[in-house]
Amino acid sequence: MNLARILYPVNVLGPGRRIGLWLCGCSRGCKGCSNPELWEQRPEYEIEIDKVLYLIKKISDTNKVDGFTITGGEPMDQAKDVAALLKQIRIISEDILIYTGYQLSELKTRNDIWTNSIIYDAAVLIDGAYVEDQNDGSVLxxxxxxxxxxxxxxxxxRYQNYLSDAHNQIQxxxxKDGIISVGIHHPTF
Ligand code: SF4
Structure with a gap:
């Protein structure tokens, strides 16, 4: 899979202390996208799923993992690999939140086993492309x-409670490559 980064603990993209995974590659080109550096897949970001699982296990063996947040880039453009990953990480936590620029209804019409598997294993899907004019501080x-x-x-x-209490924060x-700012940023950021 083409994976740009794994971060832990991510506290601002879902409840608890989470492992965040940023997949690389997205052709949507939303104006104001906070991760344009992840639009193009890069050969140096290619990694086998077993190695990703090894890294996740290294984190979860010695740290509390309350869930996973998978974003990008566009995770659903790597559906086969993401589906395989989810089957393994849900053993650590079923709280798997996925961001996608596609709409859930659109994904359901794909009718492929990998997309269906992701929809089955994900706990939460936040769907739809980013529209800068509609960035109004909505939680998550x-x-x-x-x-x-x-x-x-x-x-x-768990999510109803989180959504009723939480507000967007930045972390x-x-x-080694510099600062990575995580969370739902204000459009002027
Ligand atoms: S779908 Fe997400 S990653 Fe892709 S361009 Fe839009 S905001 Fe950026």
Whole structure:
């Protein structure tokens, strides 16, 4: 899979201390996208799923992992690999939140086993392209046209509570390549 980064603990994209994964590659080109550096896939970001799982296990062996947030880039453009990854990481936590520029209804019409598998294993899907004019501080959503679909009923209360209490926050990670700012940024950022 083409994966740009794994960060932990991500506290601002879903409840708890989460592992965040940023996939690389998206052709949508939304104006004001906060991750344009992830539009193009890069050979140096190619990594086998087993290696991703190894890194995740290294984190989860010694840290509390409350869930996963998978974003990008466009995760659903790598549906086969993401589906395979989800089957393994849901053993660590079923709280798997995925951001996609596609709409859930659109994904359902794809009718391929990998997309269907992701929809089955994801707990929450936040769908729809980013529309800069509609970035109004909605919790967890880059813009208010996006919808939060809670797909795993077991996590319904958890997310309803989180959404009623939380507000968008920013979290900065220092890496060897510089600072990575995570969260739903204000459009003027
Ligand atoms: S779908 Fe997401 S990653 Fe792709 S351009 Fe739009 S905001 Fe950026």
């Amino acid at each position: 959503r880059g813009s208010s046209n996006q919808q939060i679909h809670i797909l795993n009923d077991k996590l319904g209360d 900065n990670f220092t890496t």
